[in-house]
Amino acid sequence: MTTAVETVRDEPLTIGGRTFPSRLMVGTGKYPDMDTMVRAIEASGAEVVTVAVRRVNLDRSKESSVLHFLDPKKIFLLANTAGCYTAADAIRYARLAREAGFNDFVKLEVIGDEETLLPDVAGLLEATKVLVQEGFKVLAYTNEDLVTALRLEDAGCAAVMPLASPIGSGLGLLNPFSVRTIKRRLHVPVIVDAGVGTASDACVTMEQGVDGILMNTAIAAAQDPVAMAQAMRLATIAGRAAFLAGRMPRREVAMPSSPTRGMLD
Amino acid sequence: MDVVINGEHKRVTPGASLLDVLSQLQLDPRAVVVEHNRRIVRRPALGDVKVSEGDAIELVHFVGGG
Numbered sequence: 001m002t003t004a005v006e007t008v009r010d011e012p013l014t015i016g017g018r019t020f021p022s023r024l025m026v027g028t029g030k031y032p033d034m035d036t037m038v039r040a041i042e043a044s045g046a047e048v049v050t051v052a053v054r055r056v057n058l059d060r061s062k063e064s065s066v067l068h069f070l071d072p073k074k075i076f077l078l079a080n081t082a083g084c085y086t087a088a089d090a091i092r093y094a095r096l097a098r099e100a101g102f103n104d105f106v107k108l109e110v111i112g113d114e115e116t117l118l119p120d121v122a123g124l125l126e127a128t129k130v131l132v133q134e135g136f137k138v139l140a141y142t143n144e145d146l147v148t149a150l151r152l153e154d155a156g157c158a159a160v161m162p163l164a165s166p167i168g169s170g171l172g173l174l175n176p177f178s179v180r181t182i183k184r185r186l187h188v189p190v191i192v193d194a195g196v197g198t199a200s201d202a203c204v205t206m207e208q209g210v211d212g213i214l215m216n217t218a219i220a221a222a223q224d225p226v227a228m229a230q231a232m233r234l235a236t237i238a239g240r241a242a243f244l245a246g247r248m249p250r251r252e253v254a255m256p257s258s259p260t261r262g263m264l265d
Numbered sequence: 266m267d268v269v270i271n272g273e274h275k276r277v278t279p280g281a282s283l284l285d286v287l288s289q290l291q292l293d294p295r296a297v298v299v300e301h302n303r304r305i306v307r308r309p310a311l312g313d314v315k316v317s318e319g320d321a322i323e324l325v326h327f328v329g330g331g
Contacts (some may be wrong), residue, residue: 027331037329052330055271055323056297058290063294065326082330096325099298099305168331194331235300 013107015189016105016137016158020076022046023206024236025191026229027216034069036225040073043229044219049075050107052082053093062247072102078139080107085120087127095133105137106159107193107214117167121148124154132156141193144178146185153186160186161214163192164205168217170197173205180208199228199235204238207247266318277316284311285320297324 010017010059031037041049049070058063079097084090087110093104103243110127112120119142128138137158141150144162151161163180165171172180172195183190189211190260196202196215205213222228270286274285277286283306286292299306300323306314316322 028329029331031329051327053298053325054328056292056326058273058275058324064328066329067296067327077327079327080330095305096298096300097325097327099307102326143273167271214331 006156010240013189015139015191018076018105019057019137020212021237022048022233023212023240024202024233025050025078025212025214026232027214028066028070029103030220031225032220034066037220038069040069040219040225040229043226043233045233047076048078048214050078050080050214050216051081052080053097057192059188076105077102078105080141081109081127083111084109085111085123087123090123090127091130092137094127095134098136104135104138105158106131107139107141118163119143121145124148124150128155128157129153139191144175144182146178146181149182149186151189157188159189159191161191163194164192164201165195167194169195170201170221171195172197172212173208176208179205183209183211198230199231199261202232202235203239203242206236207243209243212225212236215226229265245256266316268318268320268322270322271324281316282312283316283322286316287324289309290324292324295324299324300330325326 010201013023020218024044024046026044026046027050028037051066062186064135081090086126090110100102108127109247110120110123111117124140128140131138139161140152140157141161149160164173191207191212191214192210196223198220202213219225219229267274268277283299294308294311302321
């Protein structure tokens with residue numbers, strides 16, 4: 001596969017035996033309106049699109065499902081377990097999501113703290129083991145802790161999703177070293193999920209060598225979500241290309257780019 | 266008789282199936298997933314499962330999320 005930067009050869013992203021054309025995945029929450037969401041997803045070039053499982057509003061059932069606006073033939077629906085604070089709840093939501101009949105992938109979230117929305121890694125591991133046993137392809141939203149990431153891989157996750165920074169914070173990649181270490185040590189794909197704020201964050205994240213990136217608020221809450229979606233698409237491609245190109249070594253002192261010889265007296 | 270649907274008390278016809286309940290609420294069975302007393306009921310079985318007084322029914326679908 002060739003990225004938009006034509007000289008860079010790359011392998012496609014494969015998760016749980018399925019290949020995806022884009023390394024950027026996007027959410028569907030918090031958009032000002034559905035038309036903007038549809039156009040932003042299109043501009044992002046993402047195939048994987050996340051959705052949440054919630055009660056049908058019994059009074060206004062006609063308008064509410066996000067599937068009225070998305071074509072499941074063109075996108076890959078990745079259901080999440082957002083809002084779940086226990087393994088049992090996350091398992092329940094994942095089973096309901098699978099019953100909708102699209103695929104057996106789940107973006108597993110078990111949240112441990114309301115203020116930071118940081119994951120409960122014990123609950124996450126517990127839910128992962130059950131869901132893997134039931135045949136789910138689990139993409140686990142976790143923190144940037146290597147040992148947790150290793151345990152999640154051992155438990156059978158199809159992908160591990162360390163955060164860049166807390167969900168919806170837009171603080172960017174706070175711990176590139178830890179994310180790089182996780183990528184170096186794991187065999188399953190590493191997708192950074194949450195915390196990206198703008199295009200440079202996406203680019204820096206992809207430069208760490210991770211396999212992909214998932215974002216929602218950075219696009220949905222931008223002043224112009226469609227334009228930001230396009231910026232994110234380009235930044236993801238640029239960051240990946242830069243990683244594959246291999247950056248120059250960092251130096252603490254300057255080195256001239258122009259010849260030092262041949263100067264006039 | 267009274268059942269609890271998505272946390273709300275609702276009256277349904279005695280002897281109604283889950284499919285009847287969806288019909289009463291004007292919901293397309295292809296657009297929702299049904300949980301009946303904590304057990305998921307697959308679409309083909311919705312017409313076979315009868316609802317009893319006090320049952321807890323959850324009707325869910327996909328909404329925007331990250």
